[in-house]
Protein backbone atom coordinates (compact mmCIF):
# COMPACT_ATOMS: atom_id res chain seq x y z
CA UNK A 1 0.00 0.00 0.00
CA UNK A 2 2.87 2.28 0.97
CA UNK A 3 4.59 1.43 -2.33
CA UNK A 4 1.37 2.19 -4.21
CA UNK A 5 1.13 5.61 -2.51
CA UNK A 6 4.68 6.50 -3.42
CA UNK A 7 4.09 5.45 -7.08
CA UNK A 8 0.96 7.62 -7.07
CA UNK A 9 2.79 10.61 -5.63
CA UNK A 10 5.61 10.22 -8.19
CA UNK A 11 2.97 10.04 -10.95
CA UNK A 12 1.18 13.17 -9.65
CA UNK A 13 4.45 15.06 -9.34
CA UNK A 14 5.36 14.08 -12.91
CA UNK A 15 1.91 15.18 -14.13
CA UNK A 16 2.19 18.55 -12.38
CA UNK A 17 5.66 19.06 -13.83
CA UNK A 18 4.39 18.20 -17.32
CA UNK A 19 1.48 20.66 -16.98
CA UNK A 20 3.88 23.34 -15.76
CA UNK A 21 6.15 22.84 -18.77
CA UNK A 22 3.37 22.26 -21.32
CA UNK A 23 0.33 24.23 -20.13
CA UNK A 24 -3.05 23.55 -21.78
CA UNK A 25 -2.64 25.73 -24.83
CA UNK A 26 -5.13 28.18 -26.32
CA UNK A 27 -5.14 25.98 -29.42
CA UNK A 28 -6.39 22.93 -27.53
CA UNK A 29 -9.07 24.99 -25.88
CA UNK A 30 -10.14 26.25 -29.32
CA UNK A 31 -10.20 22.62 -30.41
CA UNK A 32 -12.64 21.87 -27.58
CA UNK A 33 -14.80 24.83 -28.56
CA UNK A 34 -14.82 23.63 -32.16
CA UNK A 35 -16.10 20.25 -31.04
CA UNK A 36 -18.93 21.87 -29.09
CA UNK A 37 -20.88 22.03 -32.30
CA UNK A 38 -24.38 22.78 -30.97
CA UNK A 39 -23.41 26.10 -29.44
CA UNK A 40 -20.92 26.84 -32.24
CA UNK A 41 -23.62 26.46 -34.90
CA UNK A 42 -25.72 29.27 -33.48
CA UNK A 43 -23.47 31.88 -35.17
CA UNK A 44 -23.86 34.19 -32.16
CA UNK A 45 -22.54 37.60 -33.18
CA UNK A 46 -22.32 40.90 -31.28
CA UNK A 47 -22.42 43.76 -33.79
CA UNK A 48 -22.05 47.44 -32.90
CA UNK A 49 -25.15 49.43 -32.02
CA UNK A 50 -25.73 52.96 -33.29
CA UNK A 51 -23.63 54.25 -30.38
CA UNK A 52 -21.48 52.72 -27.63
CA UNK A 53 -24.59 52.53 -25.42
CA UNK A 54 -26.08 49.86 -27.72
CA UNK A 55 -25.17 46.46 -29.13
CA UNK A 56 -26.90 44.50 -31.89
CA UNK A 57 -27.08 40.72 -31.57
CA UNK A 58 -27.69 38.12 -34.23
CA UNK A 59 -27.89 34.32 -34.12
CA UNK A 60 -29.55 31.38 -35.84
CA UNK A 61 -32.54 29.55 -34.34
CA UNK A 62 -34.52 26.42 -35.21
CA UNK A 63 -37.47 26.75 -37.60
CA UNK A 64 -40.12 26.22 -34.88
CA UNK A 65 -38.84 28.93 -32.49
CA UNK A 66 -41.20 31.88 -32.17
CA UNK A 67 -39.50 34.00 -29.51
CA UNK A 68 -36.01 35.46 -29.16
CA UNK A 69 -34.44 37.68 -26.54
CA UNK A 70 -31.11 38.72 -25.08
CA UNK A 71 -30.77 38.71 -21.31
CA UNK A 72 -28.06 41.03 -20.09
CA UNK A 73 -26.59 41.65 -16.66
CA UNK A 74 -23.71 43.40 -14.94
CA UNK A 75 -23.17 40.21 -12.92
CA UNK A 76 -21.63 36.97 -14.10
CA UNK A 77 -24.36 34.94 -12.36
CA UNK A 78 -26.89 36.91 -14.48
CA UNK A 79 -28.64 38.30 -11.39
CA UNK A 80 -30.65 41.51 -11.92
CA UNK A 81 -30.64 40.87 -15.66
CA UNK A 82 -32.62 42.89 -18.16
CA UNK A 83 -34.37 41.34 -21.12
CA UNK A 84 -34.54 42.68 -24.68
CA UNK A 85 -36.73 41.11 -27.34
CA UNK A 86 -36.19 41.51 -31.06
CA UNK A 87 -37.18 40.61 -34.55
CA UNK A 88 -37.21 37.13 -36.12
CA UNK A 89 -36.39 36.66 -39.78
CA UNK A 90 -36.96 33.43 -41.70
CA UNK A 91 -33.84 32.44 -43.63
CA UNK A 92 -33.90 31.08 -47.17
CA UNK A 93 -33.08 27.65 -45.68
CA UNK A 94 -36.34 27.87 -43.69
CA UNK A 95 -34.96 28.27 -40.16
CA UNK A 96 -34.78 31.53 -38.23
CA UNK A 97 -32.36 34.37 -37.55
CA UNK A 98 -32.78 36.47 -34.40
CA UNK A 99 -32.03 40.21 -34.43
CA UNK A 100 -32.02 41.92 -31.04
CA UNK A 101 -30.79 45.39 -30.02
CA UNK A 102 -29.70 46.02 -26.43
CA UNK A 103 -29.75 49.65 -25.26
CA UNK A 104 -28.81 51.68 -22.18
CA UNK A 105 -25.23 50.41 -21.82
CA UNK A 106 -22.73 52.49 -19.86
CA UNK A 107 -19.19 53.10 -21.08
CA UNK A 108 -16.17 51.19 -19.77
CA UNK A 109 -18.20 48.41 -18.23
CA UNK A 110 -18.34 44.62 -18.63
CA UNK A 111 -21.72 43.04 -19.36
CA UNK A 112 -22.75 39.40 -19.35
CA UNK A 113 -25.32 38.09 -21.79
CA UNK A 114 -27.18 35.03 -22.91
CA UNK A 115 -29.13 34.55 -26.14
CA UNK A 116 -32.53 32.94 -25.64
CA UNK A 117 -34.23 31.05 -28.48
CA UNK A 118 -37.66 29.97 -27.22
CA UNK A 119 -36.90 27.52 -24.39
CA UNK A 120 -33.19 27.28 -25.20
CA UNK A 121 -30.53 29.46 -23.59
CA UNK A 122 -26.98 29.90 -24.81
CA UNK A 123 -24.03 29.84 -22.42
CA UNK A 124 -23.24 33.12 -20.67
CA UNK A 125 -20.76 35.35 -22.53
CA UNK A 126 -19.46 38.81 -21.77
CA UNK A 127 -18.39 41.95 -23.63
CA UNK A 128 -16.92 45.25 -22.51
CA UNK A 129 -17.83 48.78 -23.57
CA UNK A 130 -15.19 51.46 -24.22
CA UNK A 131 -14.69 55.13 -23.42
CA UNK A 132 -13.16 57.90 -25.56
CA UNK A 133 -9.85 56.06 -25.89
CA UNK A 134 -10.01 52.58 -27.34
CA UNK A 135 -8.28 50.07 -29.60
CA UNK A 136 -9.62 47.99 -32.47
CA UNK A 137 -8.35 45.14 -34.61
CA UNK A 138 -8.56 45.77 -38.34
CA UNK A 139 -8.05 43.01 -40.86
CA UNK A 140 -9.56 41.96 -44.11
CA UNK A 141 -10.23 38.96 -46.31
CA UNK A 142 -10.42 36.39 -43.53
CA UNK A 143 -11.70 33.85 -46.07
CA UNK A 144 -13.10 31.16 -43.83
CA UNK A 145 -13.54 28.43 -46.44
CA UNK A 146 -15.52 25.24 -46.60
CA UNK A 147 -13.68 23.79 -49.57
CA UNK A 148 -15.60 20.72 -50.84
CA UNK A 149 -12.27 19.19 -51.91
CA UNK A 150 -10.58 19.62 -48.54
CA UNK A 151 -12.47 18.39 -45.50
CA UNK A 152 -10.23 20.16 -42.98
CA UNK A 153 -10.40 23.57 -44.68
CA UNK A 154 -13.40 24.84 -42.68
CA UNK A 155 -11.87 23.93 -39.36
CA UNK A 156 -8.38 25.14 -40.34
CA UNK A 157 -9.52 28.56 -41.54
CA UNK A 158 -11.96 29.02 -38.61
CA UNK A 159 -9.29 28.15 -36.05
CA UNK A 160 -6.78 30.44 -37.80
CA UNK A 161 -9.15 33.38 -37.31
CA UNK A 162 -9.77 32.49 -33.67
CA UNK A 163 -6.01 32.30 -33.12
CA UNK A 164 -5.61 35.72 -34.73
CA UNK A 165 -8.09 37.16 -32.21
CA UNK A 166 -5.89 35.71 -29.46
CA UNK A 167 -2.76 37.33 -30.92
CA UNK A 168 -4.43 40.73 -31.33
CA UNK A 169 -6.00 40.81 -27.87
CA UNK A 170 -2.57 39.98 -26.41
CA UNK A 171 -1.19 43.11 -28.12
CA UNK A 172 -3.89 45.56 -26.98
CA UNK A 173 -6.95 45.56 -24.70
CA UNK A 174 -9.38 45.73 -27.61
CA UNK A 175 -13.13 45.21 -27.70
CA UNK A 176 -13.85 45.94 -31.38
CA UNK A 177 -13.05 43.96 -34.52
CA UNK A 178 -13.31 45.75 -37.86
CA UNK A 179 -13.41 43.27 -40.74
CA UNK A 180 -13.13 44.60 -44.28
CA UNK A 181 -15.05 41.95 -46.20
CA UNK A 182 -14.54 38.49 -47.72
CA UNK A 183 -15.24 37.01 -44.31
CA UNK A 184 -16.30 33.79 -46.05
CA UNK A 185 -14.96 32.46 -49.34
CA UNK A 186 -18.28 31.04 -50.57
CA UNK A 187 -20.60 33.10 -48.34
CA UNK A 188 -21.96 29.87 -46.82
CA UNK A 189 -23.75 29.50 -43.47
CA UNK A 190 -21.15 27.02 -42.20
CA UNK A 191 -18.40 29.53 -42.94
CA UNK A 192 -20.08 32.26 -40.84
CA UNK A 193 -20.61 29.68 -38.10
CA UNK A 194 -16.89 28.95 -38.35
CA UNK A 195 -16.10 32.62 -38.10
CA UNK A 196 -18.04 32.94 -34.84
CA UNK A 197 -17.46 29.54 -33.25
CA UNK A 198 -14.95 30.72 -30.65
CA UNK A 199 -15.87 32.17 -27.29
CA UNK A 200 -13.45 35.04 -28.00
CA UNK A 201 -15.35 36.09 -31.13
CA UNK A 202 -18.62 36.26 -29.15
CA UNK A 203 -17.00 38.47 -26.52
CA UNK A 204 -15.84 41.18 -28.95
CA UNK A 205 -17.97 43.55 -30.97
CA UNK A 206 -17.76 42.62 -34.62
CA UNK A 207 -18.19 45.34 -37.27
CA UNK A 208 -18.19 43.71 -40.69
CA UNK A 209 -18.68 44.70 -44.29
CA UNK A 210 -19.58 42.45 -47.17
CA UNK A 211 -16.91 41.43 -49.68
CA UNK A 212 -17.47 40.10 -53.18
CA UNK A 213 -17.01 36.52 -51.88
CA UNK A 214 -19.64 37.01 -49.16
CA UNK A 215 -22.03 37.64 -52.02
CA UNK A 216 -21.72 34.08 -53.32
CA UNK A 217 -24.87 33.08 -51.40
CA UNK A 218 -27.61 34.79 -49.36
CA UNK A 219 -26.24 33.90 -45.92
CA UNK A 220 -24.49 37.18 -45.05
CA UNK A 221 -27.98 38.73 -44.80
CA UNK A 222 -28.85 36.49 -41.86
CA UNK A 223 -25.45 36.50 -40.17
CA UNK A 224 -25.35 40.18 -39.21
CA UNK A 225 -27.49 42.82 -37.49
CA UNK A 226 -26.12 46.26 -38.28
CA UNK A 227 -27.13 49.72 -37.02
CA UNK A 228 -28.39 52.65 -39.14
CA UNK A 229 -28.57 50.40 -42.16
CA UNK A 230 -29.32 52.23 -45.44
CA UNK A 231 -30.38 50.56 -48.65
CA UNK A 232 -29.95 53.10 -51.47
CA UNK A 233 -30.20 52.59 -55.23
CA UNK A 234 -28.69 49.30 -56.48
CA UNK A 235 -27.98 48.12 -52.93
CA UNK A 236 -26.97 44.51 -52.58
CA UNK A 237 -29.85 42.21 -51.66
CA UNK A 238 -27.70 40.75 -48.86
CA UNK A 239 -26.62 44.00 -47.18
CA UNK A 240 -26.76 47.78 -47.17
CA UNK A 241 -24.44 50.48 -45.87
CA UNK A 242 -24.40 51.40 -42.18
CA UNK A 243 -22.69 53.65 -39.68
CA UNK A 244 -22.06 53.92 -35.96
CA UNK A 245 -20.33 56.19 -33.48
CA UNK A 246 -17.91 55.04 -30.81
CA UNK A 247 -15.81 57.24 -28.53
CA UNK A 248 -16.16 60.28 -30.80
CA UNK A 249 -15.15 58.29 -33.90
CA UNK A 250 -17.66 57.95 -36.75
CA UNK A 251 -17.38 54.62 -38.58
CA UNK A 252 -19.08 54.54 -41.99
CA UNK A 253 -19.26 51.09 -43.56
CA UNK A 254 -19.91 50.95 -47.28
CA UNK A 255 -20.90 47.89 -49.28
CA UNK A 256 -18.85 48.41 -52.44
CA UNK A 257 -20.53 45.44 -54.12
CA UNK A 258 -23.11 48.14 -54.80
CA UNK A 259 -21.69 50.11 -57.72
CA UNK A 260 -23.93 53.12 -57.01
CA UNK A 261 -21.82 55.97 -55.67
CA UNK A 262 -25.12 57.85 -55.28
CA UNK A 263 -26.19 55.36 -52.60
CA UNK A 264 -22.85 55.71 -50.83
CA UNK A 265 -22.96 59.52 -50.96
CA UNK A 266 -26.37 59.40 -49.21
CA UNK A 267 -24.94 57.23 -46.44
CA UNK A 268 -21.81 59.31 -45.87
CA UNK A 269 -23.84 62.53 -45.99
CA UNK A 270 -26.37 61.28 -43.44
CA UNK A 271 -23.69 59.85 -41.15
CA UNK A 272 -21.68 63.08 -41.16
CA UNK A 273 -24.77 65.28 -40.79
CA UNK A 274 -26.02 63.34 -37.78
CA UNK A 275 -22.55 63.31 -36.12
CA UNK A 276 -21.21 66.84 -36.65
CA UNK A 277 -18.96 66.61 -33.57
CA UNK A 278 -17.19 63.36 -34.44
CA UNK A 279 -13.45 63.97 -34.16
CA UNK A 280 -12.53 61.30 -36.70
CA UNK A 281 -14.32 59.95 -39.77
CA UNK A 282 -13.38 56.43 -40.81
CA UNK A 283 -14.73 54.57 -43.85
CA UNK A 284 -14.51 50.79 -44.08
CA UNK A 285 -15.18 49.12 -47.44
CA UNK A 286 -14.05 46.01 -49.26
CA UNK A 287 -12.71 47.12 -52.64
CA UNK A 288 -9.49 49.12 -52.66
CA UNK A 289 -8.73 52.29 -54.63
CA UNK A 290 -4.95 52.49 -54.48
CA UNK A 291 -3.91 48.84 -53.96
CA UNK A 292 -2.01 49.24 -57.14
CA UNK A 293 0.38 46.32 -57.18
CA UNK A 294 -1.84 44.07 -59.29
CA UNK A 295 -1.77 45.28 -62.90
CA UNK A 296 -5.02 43.55 -63.92
CA UNK A 297 -6.95 45.45 -61.21
CA UNK A 298 -5.77 48.89 -62.27
CA UNK A 299 -8.84 49.49 -64.49
CA UNK A 300 -11.19 48.69 -61.60
CA UNK A 301 -9.13 50.85 -59.20
CA UNK A 302 -9.29 53.77 -61.64
CA UNK A 303 -13.06 53.47 -61.94
CA UNK A 304 -13.54 53.24 -58.18
CA UNK A 305 -11.33 56.30 -57.66
CA UNK A 306 -13.57 58.32 -60.02
CA UNK A 307 -16.66 57.20 -58.07
CA UNK A 308 -15.38 57.36 -54.50
CA UNK A 309 -12.61 59.91 -54.12
CA UNK A 310 -14.85 63.03 -54.66
CA UNK A 311 -17.11 61.66 -51.93
CA UNK A 312 -14.27 61.18 -49.44
CA UNK A 313 -12.88 64.64 -50.30
CA UNK A 314 -16.27 66.32 -49.88
CA UNK A 315 -16.89 64.81 -46.46
CA UNK A 316 -13.29 65.01 -45.20
CA UNK A 317 -12.80 61.32 -44.47
CA UNK A 318 -9.60 60.82 -42.46
CA UNK A 319 -8.89 57.15 -43.09
CA UNK A 320 -10.32 54.53 -45.47
CA UNK A 321 -9.87 50.88 -44.46
CA UNK A 322 -9.95 48.44 -47.37
CA UNK A 323 -9.00 44.93 -48.54
CA UNK A 324 -9.86 42.92 -51.68
CA UNK A 325 -6.47 42.98 -53.46
CA UNK A 326 -4.85 40.97 -50.62
CA UNK A 327 -1.86 43.31 -51.06
CA UNK A 328 -0.86 45.57 -48.17
CA UNK A 329 -0.52 49.28 -48.91
CA UNK A 330 -0.75 52.64 -47.20
CA UNK A 331 -1.22 55.70 -49.38
CA UNK A 332 0.14 59.15 -48.67
CA UNK A 333 -2.42 61.76 -47.60
CA UNK A 334 -4.46 62.33 -50.77
CA UNK A 335 -6.86 65.12 -51.72
CA UNK A 336 -8.32 65.64 -55.18
CA UNK A 337 -6.18 62.77 -56.45
CA UNK A 338 -2.98 64.56 -55.39
CA UNK A 339 -0.52 63.87 -52.60
CA UNK A 340 -0.94 66.57 -49.94
CA UNK A 341 0.93 64.94 -47.06
CA UNK A 342 3.58 62.28 -46.59
CA UNK A 343 3.14 59.02 -44.69
CA UNK A 344 6.34 57.49 -43.32
CA UNK A 345 6.88 54.37 -41.24
CA UNK A 346 6.87 55.52 -37.60
CA UNK A 347 5.87 59.05 -38.61
CA UNK A 348 3.04 61.38 -37.59
CA UNK A 349 0.94 63.66 -39.76
CA UNK A 350 -0.79 66.51 -37.94
CA UNK A 351 -3.99 68.14 -39.24
CA UNK A 352 -3.95 66.26 -42.54
CA UNK A 353 -6.17 67.93 -45.14
CA UNK A 354 -6.89 64.78 -47.07
CA UNK A 355 -7.46 61.04 -46.76
CA UNK A 356 -5.16 58.10 -46.06
CA UNK A 357 -6.13 54.90 -47.92
CA UNK A 358 -5.09 51.73 -46.12
CA UNK A 359 -5.32 48.24 -47.66
CA UNK A 360 -4.74 45.24 -45.42
CA UNK A 361 -3.66 41.81 -46.64
CA UNK A 362 -5.71 38.65 -46.57
CA UNK A 363 -5.68 36.70 -43.32
CA UNK A 364 -6.76 33.35 -44.73
CA UNK A 365 -5.53 33.60 -48.32
CA UNK A 366 -2.10 35.16 -48.62
CA UNK A 367 -0.35 35.04 -51.98
CA UNK A 368 1.46 31.83 -52.75
CA UNK A 369 5.20 31.44 -53.21
CA UNK A 370 6.28 32.49 -56.68
CA UNK A 371 4.13 35.63 -56.95
CA UNK A 372 6.23 38.58 -57.98
CA UNK A 373 5.80 41.96 -56.34
CA UNK A 374 5.20 44.59 -58.99
CA UNK A 375 5.44 48.35 -58.77
CA UNK A 376 2.91 50.10 -56.60
CA UNK A 377 1.16 53.22 -57.87
CA UNK A 378 2.89 56.50 -57.02
CA UNK A 379 0.13 57.25 -54.50
CA UNK A 380 1.28 54.37 -52.28
CA UNK A 381 3.69 55.38 -49.51
CA UNK A 382 4.33 51.94 -47.98
CA UNK A 383 3.82 48.54 -49.56
CA UNK A 384 4.72 45.02 -48.49
CA UNK A 385 8.18 43.47 -48.76
CA UNK A 386 7.01 39.96 -49.54
CA UNK A 387 3.67 39.13 -51.15
CA UNK A 388 3.44 35.91 -49.14
CA UNK A 389 3.30 37.85 -45.84
CA UNK A 390 0.06 38.59 -43.99
CA UNK A 391 -0.53 41.35 -41.48
CA UNK A 392 -3.07 42.27 -38.84
CA UNK A 393 -3.48 45.80 -37.59
CA UNK A 394 -4.18 47.42 -34.24
CA UNK A 395 -5.81 50.85 -34.43
CA UNK A 396 -5.51 53.00 -31.30
CA UNK A 397 -8.09 55.78 -31.20
CA UNK A 398 -8.19 58.85 -28.96
CA UNK A 399 -9.76 62.30 -29.51
CA UNK A 400 -6.29 63.59 -30.49
CA UNK A 401 -4.83 60.72 -32.49
CA UNK A 402 -5.25 57.54 -34.51
CA UNK A 403 -2.26 55.24 -34.44
CA UNK A 404 -2.15 52.33 -36.88
CA UNK A 405 0.29 49.51 -36.12
CA UNK A 406 0.62 46.50 -38.41
CA UNK A 407 2.02 43.20 -37.19
CA UNK A 408 3.31 40.28 -39.20
CA UNK A 409 0.83 37.43 -38.74
CA UNK A 410 3.55 34.79 -38.72
CA UNK A 411 6.15 36.39 -36.47
CA UNK A 412 3.95 38.80 -34.49
CA UNK A 413 6.62 41.46 -35.01
CA UNK A 414 5.73 45.06 -35.75
CA UNK A 415 5.94 45.82 -39.46
CA UNK A 416 4.74 49.41 -39.90
CA UNK A 417 3.12 52.14 -37.83
CA UNK A 418 1.89 55.64 -38.56
CA UNK A 419 -0.12 58.22 -36.62
CA UNK A 420 -2.63 60.88 -37.59
CA UNK A 421 -3.20 63.72 -35.10
CA UNK A 422 -5.49 66.73 -34.94
CA UNK A 423 -5.34 69.86 -32.80
CA UNK A 424 -7.39 73.06 -32.50
CA UNK A 425 -5.79 74.44 -35.70
CA UNK A 426 -7.29 71.67 -37.85
CA UNK A 427 -9.28 73.08 -40.76
CA UNK A 428 -10.96 70.64 -43.13
CA UNK A 429 -10.40 71.19 -46.84
CA UNK A 430 -13.40 72.56 -48.76
CA UNK A 431 -14.33 70.82 -51.97
CA UNK A 432 -14.61 72.92 -55.13
CA UNK A 433 -17.94 73.31 -56.92
CA UNK A 434 -16.98 71.39 -60.06
CA UNK A 435 -15.33 68.51 -58.16
CA UNK A 436 -18.49 68.12 -56.09
CA UNK A 437 -20.72 68.32 -59.16
CA UNK A 438 -18.51 65.79 -60.96
CA UNK A 439 -18.90 63.43 -58.01
CA UNK A 440 -22.68 63.78 -57.97
CA UNK A 441 -22.92 63.18 -61.76
CA UNK A 442 -20.58 60.17 -61.56
CA UNK A 443 -22.76 58.87 -58.73
CA UNK A 444 -25.89 59.16 -60.87
CA UNK A 445 -24.29 57.49 -63.89
CA UNK A 446 -22.89 54.67 -61.72
CA UNK A 447 -26.47 53.53 -61.01
CA UNK A 448 -26.60 52.14 -64.56
CA UNK A 449 -23.36 50.23 -64.02
CA UNK A 450 -24.96 48.99 -60.77
CA UNK A 451 -27.82 47.41 -62.77
CA UNK A 452 -25.30 45.46 -64.84
CA UNK A 453 -23.29 44.35 -61.77
CA UNK A 454 -26.41 43.20 -59.88
CA UNK A 455 -27.91 41.42 -62.90
CA UNK A 456 -24.63 39.60 -63.47
CA UNK A 457 -24.60 38.45 -59.81
CA UNK A 458 -28.28 37.48 -59.93
CA UNK A 459 -27.75 35.14 -62.88
CA UNK A 460 -24.58 33.80 -61.22
CA UNK A 461 -26.54 32.93 -58.06
CA UNK A 462 -29.37 31.42 -60.08
CA UNK A 463 -26.91 29.21 -61.94
CA UNK A 464 -25.46 28.11 -58.58
CA UNK A 465 -28.95 27.00 -57.49
CA UNK A 466 -30.06 29.89 -55.24
CA UNK A 467 -33.74 30.58 -55.70
CA UNK A 468 -36.53 32.42 -53.95
CA UNK A 469 -35.53 35.97 -54.87
CA UNK A 470 -36.94 37.54 -58.03
CA UNK A 471 -34.91 39.45 -60.63
CA UNK A 472 -36.37 42.87 -59.79
CA UNK A 473 -36.10 42.28 -56.03
CA UNK A 474 -32.44 41.39 -56.38
CA UNK A 475 -31.29 43.87 -59.01
CA UNK A 476 -33.01 47.16 -58.01
Ligand SMILES: [Fe+2]
Nearest residue numbers: 141182324362
Ligand atom coordinates in the same frame (compact mmCIF):
# COMPACT_ATOMS: atom_id res chain seq x y z
FE1 LIG B 1 -10.57 38.32 -50.81
